[in-house]
Structure formats: C-alpha cells, structure tokens
Amino acid sequence: MEELLCQIRNCRVCEAYLPDGVRPVVAAGTESKLIIIGQAPGRIVHQTGIPWNDKSGDTLRKWLDIDESDFYNPDLVALVPMGFCYPGTGKQGDLPPRPECAPLWHPQLITQMPQAKLTLLVGQYAQKYYLGNDAEKTLTATVRNFKSYLPNYFPLPHPSPRNNIWMAKNEWFAQEVLPELKAEIRQIFR
Structure with a gap:
C-alpha cells in the first residue's frame, strides 16, 4: 500500500490541465474499514495536503458522527x-475532477483494502x-434510495456549504438518511 500511495502522490498524468499545479491528496491503509470516495480536493485541501480539511469535511464528519482522530x-x-x-x-465553483484518476488508481487502491465494509459515494x-x-436519474433520487445500494455503497450528496439549499429542500435527508448512515458507521467501527 505504501508503494502505491507513493506512486499516486508522485503522479503527473494530468499536470498540463491543472492551473494550480499537481498535489495528489489521498489517505488509505490496508486495514481501512470505510472508504470515502469524494470529488476532488478543493483549494484549501490543495494548500494543506490534508483530505477533507475544510468546511465540507467538518460537515461530513458531523454526518458520520466521528471525530477527526478516527476520520484521519x-x-x-x-x-x-x-x-x-x-x-x-x-x-x-470548482471544476469537475479530472477523469484520468479514478480508472488509473481506484482499482489498485480498492483491492489493497480487503477489510473495507462500506464505500460512501x-x-x-x-x-x-x-x-x-x-444510479437513479438524479443525485436526489439516488440518495433517497440509498438502501438499494447497501451493503456495498452508501450514496450521499456533497457536504459543501454550496449544498445548503439542497439540504433545506430535502429535509428527509437529515431525518431519514443520516440516522441510518450513523448506524452503519457505528456498526463498521464496532
């Protein structure tokens, strides 16, 4: 795993397309029990090199009901x-994630995490x-039907502050989905 993480952190495949330069950000271990697959690092994460080290990460940790020491x-x-x-x-806002990364690195990473019980999308x-x-036709429908993707995947909206309007329009998410998510996480970390 360490060799693979080193290869990823030294990747330069998309360098020509990245106006702020290359700084791959990833954290994983062979014992990881939960895989969180997000979009791409934002500006703050790019600067610090720490995944989810921003307001989106704060919200995600609240959704999961885990502290920073467990999260990291x-x-x-x-x-x-x-x-x-x-x-x-x-x-x-931020541009979409570069399309080269997932097909290049995800299969190699996932196979090195045999202890993973759940993947958050x-x-x-x-x-x-x-x-x-x-996937359903919309993110909202996919998240609403999260149970149909268990036990392997748990789809979530992005926890960005930009999605506060979505959260306000979809109160069912906090009332129905988050309690189930927290229960899944508690079971995995048990």
Whole structure:
C-alpha cells in the first residue's frame, strides 16, 4: 500500500490541465474499514495536503458522527477522491475532477483494502462512476434510495456549504438518511 500511495502522490498524468499545479491528496491503509470516495480536493485541501480539511469535511464528519482522530486514521477510514488533485475553478465553483484518476488508481487502491465494509459515494461524480446504470436519474433520487445500494455503497450528496439549499429542500435527508448512515458507521467501527 505504501508503494502505491507513493506512486499516486508522485503522479503527473494530468499536470498540463491543472492551473494550480499537481498535489495528489489521498489517505488509505490496508486495514481501512470505510472508504470515502469524494470529488476532488478543493483549494484549501490543495494548500494543506490534508483530505477533507475544510468546511465540507467538518460537515461530513458531523454526518458520520466521528471525530477527526478516527476520520484521519487510515486503519479505519480511506479518503479517496475521484480526482486526486485540485482541478481549479470554473464559472460556478470548482471544476469537475479530472477523469484520468479514478480508472488509473481506484482499482489498485480498492483491492489493497480487503477489510473495507462500506464505500460512501459522496457526490454525483462518485455515484455515476461506481453505480453506473444503477444510479437513479438524479443525485436526489439516488440518495433517497440509498438502501438499494447497501451493503456495498452508501450514496450521499456533497457536504459543501454550496449544498445548503439542497439540504433545506430535502429535509428527509437529515431525518431519514443520516440516522441510518450513523448506524452503519457505528456498526463498521464496532
């Protein structure tokens, strides 16, 4: 695993497309019990090199009901983005994750985490990639039907502050989905 993580952190495949430079961000271990697949690092994560080290990460940890020490323990949690480097900013926020990363690195990473019990698919990019035709037509519908993807996957919206409007419109998420998510996490970490 350490050799693979080193290869990922030294990857330069998309360098020509990254206006802020290359800085792959990933955390994983062979004992990881939970895999969190997100989108791509944001500007703050790019600067610090620490996955989910921003407001989105704060929200995600609240959703999971786990503290930072467990969240950043690779024997418990693997933090794997769809795109490992910050893609830059577009007209409506961060650009999508680079498409090269997931097919290049995910299969190698996943096979080295045989203890993983559940994979969280955070946001539409992870859901489309991993669920393919089994994903619903919208992220909202996919998240609402999360039980149909268990026990392997648990789809979630992105916890970005930009999604506060989505959260307000979809109160069922906090009332129905988050309690189930927390129960799954407690069972995995037991």
